[in-house]
Amino acid sequence: MPKLILLFFLIFIITGVVAQERAVTPEATVVSSPGIPTAQAKSIDGLSRYINAHYRTPQEKVQALYSWLTSNVVYDVYALTNMPQYYEKQALISQTLTTKKAFCQGYAEVFNEVCAKIGVPSYLVTGFVIPKGSSKPVSHAWCAALLNGKWYLFDPTWGAGFVENGKFVSRINTRYFMAPPAKMIQTHIPFDPLWQFSTQPLTYQEFISSRTGLAKPTVAKPKPLFSYRDSLAVYAASSHKAQLVSTIRRISAHKAIPPVVLDHLNHTKKNLAINNQNETVDLYNEAVSSFNVGIDQLNQFIGYRNNRFQPAKSEQELKQMTQHCADKFSETKRLLQQIKPGDNTNLFLSLQNMKAMVEKALLQVESQRMFVDHYFKTPVKQRPALFYKQALAERN
Template identity: 60%
Template sequence: MARLASVFFFFLLCFQVFAQKTSRDSYAVPSVAPVIPAAQTKSVDGIAHFINRHYKTPQEKVQAIYQWLAANVVYDVQALSLGPQYYERQALITQTLATRKALCQGYAEVFHALCAQTGIPSYLITGFVVPRSTSTPRSHAWCAAQLDGQWYLFDPTWGAGQLENGTFVSRINQRYYMVPPARMVQTHLPFDPLWQFLPQPLTYEEFLSSKATSPRPKRTFVFLDSLAAYAAASPKAQLAGTIRRMEAHKMIPAVALEQLNDLRKNQAVIQHNETVDLFNQAVTSFNHGIDQLNQFTRYKNQRFYPVKPETELRKMTTSCTAQFQEAKRLLQLVKSRNNTQLLLPLENLNSQVENALMQAKSQEMFVTRYLKTPLKQRPALFYKQALAEKE
């Protein structure tokens, strides 16, 4: 039976975000960005090696990452007109370092990757912002990093400069460096409330209406426990948790709904792949069982010659049965509704497994009867078994 396959593609949104204009006074005195040899800036490994060698503390390292990105990567204004793009994460990082241009996803991916290579706990966050020039929420990406046990937010995109009359002006902005969660949530709202790092996260509605409090007291969200649970969970469980928390909002704006629908699609792809994998595992077990059953049949046709020990002879049939039972167990786990193309193959394989199980059990019974029969009477059993199988 041909193996069924499924491919899961990463879908990374190309966030079209215009940095908020801020007054010149809001810019801190620019810090000096590290000067890294060009040969080392072609890869995350090269940049991280330089930073690890020249900076000692996590604070120094994360500052070097932020400043290098802000000083060396420019906002890709032309890419704004292209709309959402499909990217594989590593390909986007490679492209950002090669072209020194990026939208927010590229900035955030490189920042997150460099944190990982320099030993700084971090997360890449997706959410939305409301630029001053419009009331329409726009998707955006930024990062969180843990320093001295505390979580801070970093937006290397907005830290690199701003758009002025459709032109990107490079200017390192320290305002979006190491921002406390309570301040960052005033301008950046994650799709998943977990990444607000707050005991009482804002709802989508509160953020968009600029109301930081609700008429009724909110339940305290123990986000540190949730972060620990998230970190320990499988990617599938992490995705399910994100979807659950997003769906809990009473009002979901279009920008968040689009993201939620994409996550649901990813979840469906995972379920589809799991279904295909289970089916293929069942096929493998079935085929192993058939191979073993065929080996036993050939040996039986030779009237169990050359002679094998009793334990080995019994194992030849019990191993077949075990393989078919495993195939049956796996097929019971297959949810064909996740892949309607499996409906007919599933029905056919179930039938084949049941038939094979009956054959294996029959051969087990024959071996048991054979071993209980006196030596001189054993040859007649083969003749009787052959007649019984013809009938």
């Protein structure tokens, strides 16, 4: 029986945020930038090793990282209107460190990756801002990190300077370093309310109204408390798929969803669909692999039988050989039963074909089991004839 050829599906999971932010002009607070050697500043590992070697506490390490980013990476104004909608994460990080230019996602990805290397729990946060002098929400990216048992927010993009008259103005400041969530929500609102780190998260409309001066004087209705600490603990322990599902659920719970959020929500749903497709492909390939192992074992048994069970094995050993084959084909059946092809016609047909092949293989295993039973019940002198009869029966 020929083996199945493993099917490999290459699916690029690309996530990104269209960032067209124009940073507000904050009060400048100059901070010293660590003199990280150029050679070490070209990679996440190099940056992390230097920071770990020269700074002691987590807060000192994060401050050195923030200071280096805001001092050495300039905002890529060209990317403001010409950047691709989607990107590959590691390629963006490499580009940021090589060119020392970035848009918000580049700053945030580098910050988040280095935090992981220096042992600081962190998350990349995506949301939107309303630039000064504008009423249009635009996507943005920043980071959250856990320091001294508390969650703080960091925006190295706005910490590096601002855009004025189409040009980037470098003006390093610490206004967006270790910003308390209650302060950061004045200018930045995450797409997912989880990253507000608040028991009373703002709605998108409340944020927009507060930023555009359109808030109406109304009596505030009490909101149900949001247990973000419990939700964060569940999120941290969840699989990537479960994280996507919970994010979609929290965003969709808003009564009014602005276009900038809807774009992100749809993109997240696409990522979930890709994740599901990848899981299905992985499951199918695992089933194919299990089937191929079973076929190998079955072929080895048949080859050994064709050699008239030489060198000799006990009845128990022969039965174990056939049982191993059966176990692999049963495992294949179990995996195939978990696959939901949906409206994928090609996958549906492949599943039907695989299931038929598994059933045929199981019948062959059962035939070999029966032969082993018959073989040991037959007098020794009559056994050689059994091999000829079995081979003849299989050919017919």
